[in-house]
Amino acid sequence: MASETPRPPSSGDAAIDSVSVLGEELRRKMFAFVRRARRPVTRDEAAASVGISRKLAAFHLDKLVESGLLRAHTHGPDAARKVGRRPKVYEPADAQIHVSIPERRHELLAGLLLQALLTEGEDETGAQAAARVAEQRGREQGEAERARARPGRLGAERGITLCERMLDEQGFEPVREGPTRLRLLNCPFHPLAAEAPGLVCGMNHAYLTGYLRGLRATGVQAVLAPRPGECCVELRRADAPSG
Template sequence: MFVSDPKEARDTDVAAIAALDEPTRRRLYDHVVRQGAPVSRDEAATALGLARQTAAFHLDRLADQALLDVVYERRTGRAGPGAGRPAKLYRRSAKQIAVSLPDRRYELAGRLLAQAVEESAATGTPVQEALHRKAEELGTQLGEPGSAGLFSLLEQYGFEPRHEQTGAIALHNCPFHALARDHTHTVCTMNLHLLRGVLEGLGERDYQARLSPTTGHCCVRLEPPT
């Protein structure tokens, strides 16, 4: 099941993108990803007219941010004693970077929807019923003992929670905004069950998740029990 610290992941992605803000580093990155094979420091330096030391510094910075992978190969084609040391080479990493403001969690929604479709095909369960169960299971898992408190967890997953004078928690951002706009009932009820699961996992009894669509807010509110 997909569970991670989204804030930490986003901070890492932001740092990676910031690393590309330096012009020479961006040129090196673009050069490496255009090549069909890993690139050495000397090759990159020659191609871009840079000093080898400059190319090496920036390539290593890109590798530190997981934007490039480092591999070692012998370019001589020989092996064994006398073959020389393997060359340090760079290639595009498999890391995918996605940063959006406000915060969005489309991958999370996509996983839940795919799991629901697969379960429906395998068992005959209506897709919506499977989706609600999968969402609630994930929410319960996110709220397992040892996780952050409710408010912190909501912040981590991009809901932008705000306490209201009524005692409710309003969610000022929908992490599934575009999906909810085009498929309102499906996505909002999925979100409702996700947040019900979070409350259940945390053992939170001071709030109940309820649908309360409001312009500019998430469709779900957390309200004191009535």
């Protein structure tokens, strides 16, 4: 079997890690100070804002950088500094961090719906355009996963395994029911899915169908199988009986 490139942590795990860094009070106060400053902040300024040493402030600031909450760069030239390196300064990172348990991905759904609205053809309904866009996004992701994993020939079980990892990263909470059947315990688009089940379930089905096509996992199919409190789609071996 071809080796696979290591996958980055899921966005949900990364968000939880980032937020957990703010559990330390001094770190949280310095982060708030940097955000409110609206300009690059030096270690000395951050240290003074919470009344600690520059060395301890540097430790906490670097933790905030590692977690993706701040970014650091050198500031210069500094006329007051006659010798030595230019001081490091800190600013808020551009990333927006959201934590939801169970995971919700409303921004993804909104982006797909906006793209569908902007590209809707004269012969399409809104729901058809949304399904088309979702299928295209899924197919692109499946193609990217196939290029990354280089899986060779995909049987049903291998195809299910690759899909399981992607679905876990996206918050669907996949659970195996046998080697070639995958239930999805969470819908990342809830509660919107409850308000428009035909639209959202159709997009979910189109997205996963497109992903399988891009992955070329011909032995696996996405089927509508709604259950209360779960995603309306599950994955099965293509020749598996329904029910």
